[in-house]
Amino acid sequence: MKIIDVIIRRLGKRNYAIDKQVSRTGLFVVLSGKAFCFLRGFYYRIFLKKCAGYLFIGKRCTIKHCHKISLGRTVTIGDNVEINALSKEGVKIGNNVSILRNTIIECTGVLRDIGIGINIGNNVGIAQNCFIQVRGFVSIGSNVMFGPSVSIFSENHGFEKTDVPMIGQATTRKGVVIEDDVWLGTQSVILDGVTIGKGSIVAAGAIVNINVPPYSIVAGVPAKIIKSRIITSDIS
Numbered sequence: 041m042k043i044i045d046v047i048i049r050r051l052g053k054r055n056y057a058i059d060k061q062v063s064r065t066g067l068f069v070v071l072s073g074k075a076f077c078f079l080r081g082f083y084y085r086i087f088l089k090k091c092a093g094y095l096f097i098g099k100r101c102t103i104k105h106c107h108k109i110s111l112g113r114t115v116t117i118g119d120n121v122e123i124n125a126l127s128k129e130g131v132k133i134g135n136n137v138s139i140l141r142n143t144i145i146e147c148t149g150v151l152r153d154i155g156i157g158i159n160i161g162n163n164v165g166i167a168q169n170c171f172i173q174v175r176g177f178v179s180i181g182s183n184v185m186f187g188p189s190v191s192i193f194s195e196n197h198g199f200e201k202t203d204v205p206m207i208g209q210a211t212t213r214k215g216v217v218i219e220d221d222v223w224l225g226t227q228s229v230i231l232d233g234v235t236i237g238k239g240s241i242v243a244a245g246a247i248v249n250i251n252v253p254p255y256s257i258v259a260g261v262p263a264k265i266i267k268s269r270i271i272t273s274d275i276s
Contacts, residue, residue: 077116089130091115098141108147112137112162124148127174129157134182139166147174155194156215166190167226176213176232184218187226187244192216196232219254239269 062070074096081095087106088095093113102122103109108130109123115133117123118141125131127147139145143166147155155174161182168188172178175195194216198209214233218224222236225244236242236252243259243266252258255269 081115081117085111093135105147109133115139118143118168122146127155127157129177131158131160131174133160134162134164136162137164137166140168140170142168143170143172145172145174149173149175153211156213161220175211176215178216178218180218181220181222181238183221185223187224187228189227190224190230191228192218192230194232241269 077096077098078094080097080101084097084103084106085091085095088109088111089107090110092111093115095111096116097103098117098119098121100120101117103117103125104123105125108125108127110130110132112133112135114136116138118139120142121139122144123131124146131145131147137160145158147158156177158172158174158178158180160180161184163182164180164184164186166186167190170186170189171191173191173193173195178192178194194213196212196214197206198211199206201209212232216230216232217235218230219236219238219240221239223241224230224236225242225246227245228242229247230236230242231247231249234248234251236248237254237256239255240252241257242248242252242263243257245261246259246263247261248258248263250263252265256265257267257269258264259266
C-alpha cells in the first residue's frame with residue numbers, strides 16, 4: 041500500500057494516501073482498470089501532438105484530431121469522454137488533470153467557422169457529464185474544480201432581426217476565462233464573455249452571465265454576487 045502511495049504521489053498527487061479501509065481486493069480491481077487505461081493511453085499518445093507524461097484513457101472514448109492535442113504529465117480521461125480538438129489553436133492540457141466519464145469538449149460545430157481553442161492548467165478536476173463548448177477561446181486556470189454537469193459556452197447567437205431566422209444570424213465569440221483556484225458547482229452554466237476571478241465559487245445550478253471578481257461567491261439565475269471570501273459581510 042505504501043509503495044502505491046509513493047507511486048501516486050510521483051504521478052502528481054501531492055500528500056496522497058489511499059484510505060486504510062480499502063481492501064487488497066478492492067485495490068486490485070482499481071489497479072487492474074488503471075492498467076487497461078494506461079495501455080489505451082500508450083496507444084493514443086502515438087497520435088498526439090505532445091504528451092509529456094503518463095496518459096490514462098477509459099473505455100469507449102472518442103478523441104478526434106489528436107494532432108491538435110498537447111498534454112502535460114499524468115492526464116486521466118474517463119469512460120465515454122468525447123474530445124473534438126479541431127480548432128485554430130488546439131487543445132492544451134496541463135499536468136495532473138482528470139476528465140471524468142461522459143464529459144464532452146467540443147471545439148468545432150461547423151466546418152465553415154472552426155473554434156479557437158482551449159487551454160487547461162495544472163491540477164484540474166472535471167467531473168462527470170460536463171460540457172465545454174469551444175468556439176471562442178476558453179482558458180481554464182490551475183487548481184480548478186468542476187462539479188458534475190457543468191456547462192461552458194463560448195459563443196452567442198444573434199437574435200436582433202425578426203425577419204431572419206436566428207439560426208441564420210451572426211454569432212459572437214468573446215470567449216470564457218476561468219482563473220486559478222475556482223470551484224464550479226454542479227449544473228452551473230458559464231456563458232460567453234464571462235471571466236470567473238481567482239478563488240471564486242459558483243454555486244450549484246447558477247447561470248453566470250456577468251464577470252465575477254476574484255474571491256467571490258455567486259449564486260442564482262441569473263447569478264449574483266452574494267458574498268466575498270475576503271470580506272465576510274454580505275454584498276448588497
